Amino acid sequence: SQQGEEDPQALSIQEGENATMNCSYKTSINNLQWYRQNSGRGLVHLILIRSNEREKHSGRLRVTLDTSKKSSSLLITASRAADTASYFCATDANDYKLSFGAGTTVTVRA
Amino acid sequence: DAGITQSPRHKVTETGTPVTLRCHQTENHRYMYWYRQDPGHGLRLIHYSYGVKDTDKGEVSDGYSVSRSKTEDFLLTLESATSSQTSVYFCAISPEGGNYGYTFGSGTRLTVV
Numbered sequence: 001s002q003q004g005e006e007d008p009q010a011l012s013i014q015e016g017e018n019a020t021m022n023c024s025y026k027t028s029i030n031n032l033q034w035y036r037q038n039s040g041r042g043l044v045h046l047i048l049i050r051s052n053e054r055e056k057h058s059g060r061l062r063v064t065l066d067t068s069k070k071s072s073s074l075l076i077t078a079s080r081a082a083d084t085a086s087y088f089c090a091t092d093a094n095d096y097k098l099s100f101g102a103g104t105t106v107t108v109r110a
Numbered sequence: 111d112a113g114i115t116q117s118p119r120h121k122v123t124e125t126g127t128p129v130t131l132r133c134h135q136t137e138n139h140r141y142m143y144w145y146r147q148d149p150g151h152g153l154r155l156i157h158y159s160y161g162v163k164d165t166d167k168g169e170v171s172d173g174y175s176v177s178r179s180k181t182e183d184f185l186l187t188l189e190s191a192t193s194s195q196t197s198v199y200f201c202a203i204s205p206e207g208g209n210y211g212y213t214f215g216s217g218t219r220l221t222v223v
Contacts, residue, residue: 033211042200043153045211088152092208096141096160097168102152 003027004089004101012107019076021104023089024069030094032065032072037086037103046074046087079108113137116201116215123222129188131218133201135181141204142184143212144168144176146197153200159184160207191222 004025013019023032031050035043049056049065049072056063062075076083086105090098114135123129133142141160145153145168155168157176165176173195175187188195198219202212 030209035212035214042214042216043202043212045213048211090212094208096207097143097155097158098208098212099155100145100153102150 003029003091003093003099004032006087006089006101006104008104009102010105010107012109013079014109015079015081017079019079019083019106019108021074021087021106023072023074023101025072025089025091026070027091027093029067030092032063033090033092033098034061034063034072034074035088035090035100037088039085043088076106079106081108081110084108114201114203114213114215116199116218118218119216120219121221123191123220125192125222126190129191129220131186131188131199131201131220133184133186133203133215135184135203137203137205137213138181139203139205139213140181141207142178143202143204144174144184144186145200145202146170146195147200147217148197156186156199188220191220193222196220196222 007022033048034046037043047058060077065072086103088103090100117132143158144156154170159165159178177185201215
């Protein structure tokens with residue numbers, strides 16, 4: 001079964017606004033990762049945050065991790081049309097493989 | 111994506127026929143994975159490999175088998191294709207399992223009629 005669950009399932013925002021999506025998971029993890037998938041393409045790794053980290057930044061991306069609540073959030077600031085994609089969280093329970101959630105579909109309106 | 115290719119990109123096959131999908135990498139990564147992606151389910155792991163001839167099952171392995179005779183190639187075989195196996199199949203590679211970001215292939219869209 002899936003370890004991570006993203007919320008919301010879909011998100012529509014205006015260009016320039018911030019987009020926030022959340023991921024909840026069930027068991028202890030070694031790290032949590034976020035991926036982006038453009039329509040018809042493979043997933044692209046965005047950022048990895050380890051269980052002993054609370055926040056991480058990469059360009060316009062900000063990821064937080066709260067292991068006590070078993071949850072993570074991905075914030076995309078100043079969104080652009082090119083950010084339109086599906087975003088997936090994935091968890092590593094230290095067993096050599098990632099478990100993915102069902103994803104959040106983000107649409108950025110011009 | 112650079113360093114990983116999947117073939118074929120699209121395939122239509124008939125129910126009951128065997129089908130083999132190929133994943134080829136040039137990164138010399140130890141770990142290789144096969145996932146399937148279906149609407150509402152995200153990605154689900156089928157099988158994975160942690161070295162040549164070392165493979166293990168994922169959460170949806172029934173009806174699938176894999177082989178890895180060389181570091182660079184990971185084959186997924188549908189032994190007798192069924193309509194429920196209509197899906198998009200993704201291969202991924204990693205140098206350190208889940209402790210590192212995966213690199214994904216572009217996917218194979220398989221339709222079983």
